[in-house]
């Protein structure tokens with residue numbers, strides 16, 4: 001079976017290094033002339049799938065915006081995931097799950113087991129109950145060709161107080177997460193299946209990302225203020241592994257499918273210009 005890392009590497013080569021988020025904020029629904037209800041959610045999501053599903057390497061639905069409508073919102077999420085997979089995008093569900101190990105096993109079944117209605121190619125996970133508590137997700141991902149992106153250095157300013165705290169060995173919490181995830185990718189070629197989330201907003205983080213061996217998801221571009229050029233400073237020699245991620249910057253161009261495609265092509269060109277110099 002092809003691993004997630006192999007599939008992602010191919011998708012980025014064929015479609016370009018870009019992840020676009022589906023984040024149906026109430027303000028975006030209004031801007032698109034849609035009601036702030038399940039119908040609006042479904043039409044918003046279907047429009048993004050139609051515009052981008054057959055051309056963007058990775059699409060990242062943000063689970064929170066579906067969950068806020070309860071079970072009917074989750075049904076739209078399930079259908080959106082199916083549509084995206086049929087269109088050929090890899091689906092990264094941004095759900096940031098984490099818990100004690102026995103509960104993480106249930107999250108692994110929910111998102112990384114092909115028999116689940118919420119099965120996706122990869123998920124985001126939170127390591128703050130210990131990276132080891134996520135073991136079931138790593139095992140399930142390995143068994144089924146999936147991926148896990150673990151939060152390391154998040155794009156929001158509040159993250160630093162926790163992520164940059166130092167332990168007895170002098171390493172930051174984030175560097176420990178980075179080192180533990182790097183271990184999971186040892187020997188994986190051309191790219192490991194275990195990624196990290198590192199915000200594009202952070203400037204030079206002072207962290208070593210060169211030995212991760214897996215993808216580096218970079219949110220924070222566009223609406224949060226970071227530019228493609230900032231990726232150079234944040235990632236330095238680790239740039240070739242970066243998967244830039246935009247949500248509102250692209251979605252704001254909707255609801256016209258052609259305008260959404262043009263916005264995605266524009267940010268992809270910006271990112272390519274930076275990544276090709278790596």
Ligand SMILES: O=c1ccn([C@@H]2O[C@H](COP(=O)(O)O)[C@@H](O)[C@H]2O)c(=O)[nH]1
Nearest residue numbers: 062154155199219220223224246247248
């Ligand atoms: O550190 C992180 C981790 C995740 N995110 C998520 O990415 C998108 C960003 O949306 P924009 O509209 O491009 O700002 C959103 O779903 C966040 O929950 C992040 O921003 N930072």
